[in-house]
Amino acid sequence: MKRSFKGNFTQQEPIPEAGIEAALAVLGHGRLHRYNLAEGETGEVALLEEEFAAFTGAKYALAVASGGYAMGCALRAVGVKAGDKVLSNGFTLAPVPGAIASVGAEPVFVETTEALTIDLDDLAAKAEQSGSKVLLLSHMRGHICDMDALMQICDHAGVAVIEDCAHTMGGGWDGVPSGRHGIVACYSTQTYKHINSGEGGFVVSDDDELMARAIILSGSYMLYPRHKARPPVEVFEKVKYVTPNISGRMDNLRAAILRPQLADLPRQVERWNRLYRVTEESLRNTPGLKVIERDPKEQIVGSSIQVLMPQARPEKIQTVITNCKARGVELKWFGAEVPVAFTSRYDSWRYAPAQRLPKTDAILAQLLDMRLPLTFSEDDCRLIASIIREEVMDAA
Numbered sequence: 392m393k394r395s396f397k398g399n400f401t402q403q404e405p406i407p408e409a410g411i412e413a414a415l416a417v418l419g420h421g422r423l424h425r426y427n428l429a430e431g432e433t434g435e436v437a438l439l440e441e442e443f444a445a446f447t448g449a450k451y452a453l454a455v456a457s458g459g460y461a462m463g464c465a466l467r468a469v470g471v472k473a474g475d476k477v478l479s480n481g482f483t484l485a486p487v488p489g490a491i492a493s494v495g496a497e498p499v500f501v502e503t504t505e506a507l508t509i510d511l512d513d514l515a516a517k518a519e520q521s522g523s524k525v526l527l528l529s530h531m532r533g534h535i536c537d538m539d540a541l542m543q544i545c546d547h548a549g550v551a552v553i554e555d556c557a558h559t560m561g562g563g564w565d566g567v568p569s570g571r572h573g574i575v576a577c578y579s580t581q582t583y584k585h586i587n588s589g590e591g592g593f594v595v596s597d598d599d600e601l602m603a604r605a606i607i608l609s610g611s612y613m614l615y616p617r618h619k620a621r622p623p624v625e626v627f628e629k630v631k632y633v634t635p636n637i638s639g640r641m642d643n644l645r646a647a648i649l650r651p652q653l654a655d656l657p658r659q660v661e662r663w664n665r666l667y668r669v670t671e672e673s674l675r676n677t678p679g680l681k682v683i684e685r686d687p688k689e690q691i692v693g694s695s696i697q698v699l700m701p702q703a704r705p706e707k708i709q710t711v712i713t714n715c716k717a718r719g720v721e722l723k724w725f726g727a728e729v730p731v732a733f734t735s736r737y738d739s740w741r742y743a744p745a746q747r748l749p750k751t752d753a754i755l756a757q758l759l760d761m762r763l764p765l766t767f768s769e770d771d772c773r774l775i776a777s778i779i780r781e782e783v784m785d786a787a
């Protein structure tokens with residue numbers, strides 16, 4: 392009899408006890424708004440920002456309402472205006488082009504390599520053709536391109552880099568934490584990311600004026616002195632009358648839940664990577680399947696895994712997905728004609744000017760994607776991989 396997997400691909404771990412206790416304390420005193428502080432109190436949000444700045448090595452950090460908000464805020468703080476063109480990945484998730492559209496700008500999509508990273512040759516070409524001065528770089532599914540080469544291209548072209556680190560919080564490139572190459576980086580603390588407050592996000596930067604603008608944009612009124620991981624107050628004088636308030640703050644309840652999770656993240660990253668390596672090893676050398684070889688310079692966070700089915704026809708891929716699903720294994724396919732759940736393709740984002748990305752199309756057509764929540768054990772991952780392996784070989 393064929394074995395099935397019984398686990399749940401969208402079940403995360405519970406909030407740690409320390410987070411529950413801290414949340415109850417916030418509920419108990421009722422000061423949920425970040426600026427609602429008792430005498431001498433710093434507040435959970437300001438403390439979390441300090442801790443997140445230290446975690447990434449950034450000078451400044453701002454906690455906000457979502458990862459999508461963080462990206463819109465970063466684009467505004469960098470100075471993107473309606474009608475501007477913004478370079479971004481052809482392979483990413485909907486909140487990325489959505490953030491660009493939210494400021495009235497136009498996404499210019501860049502091709503994808505077989506390593507699932509942004510195509511640097513296409514980036515250089517499109518930076519020149521489009522004249523765009525901003526790249527919203529998505530480290531989609533945790534795949535980090537050669538950041539030294541990317542920064543060289545962008546610096547040369549005068550392109551400011553905003554990093555979308557929704558899938559790389561806790562990861563890095565060649566010893567540098569993810570989010571520390573560009574001028575500003577964005578993170579998400581939504582339930583399916585690496586720390587979980589339901590909704591939430593961060594903006595980090597070393598740039599004084601950019602960060603002062605971001606803090607005012609987030610809805611700080613004139614209470615920005617209450618932030619800890621912020622530029623000096625004088626910097627705000629330059630921007631406070633000309634920067635609109637577009638409220639998207641984080642609250643003390645979410646921050647209370649996040650602080651213990653952030654402290655625990657390095658240990659969680661190790662656990663994710665063990666699940667990832669077990670799954671990767673069990674899938675490697677499957678005829679008809681190609682694992683994505685990771686660059687040794689990448690410090691990964693293996694919270695999901697992607698594999699390619701090179702040259703497979705769509706019907707065959709559909710068969711593998713259907714048969715895996717019948718055995719409890721949920722694979723996502725970026726080649727589907729119609730967007731499903733969280734997965735959509737650049738040609739579904741029709742508010743953006745129509746663009747053709749043949750290389751990206753060819754890769755997405757073969758790409759299978761799977762979450763690895765920490766509620767899975769290494770044995771679960773071996774079972775899941777053996778099911779995929781059997782179904783890929785059966786479909787051959």
Ligand SMILES: *Cc1c(COP(=O)(O)O)cnc(C)c1O
Pocket residue numbers: 457458459460483484486487529531532555557558579580581590591592
């Ligand atoms: C989740 C996600 C975001 C941010 O999402 P929110 O749901 O707004 O927190 C940004 N980029 C990518 C690639 C994501 O997956």
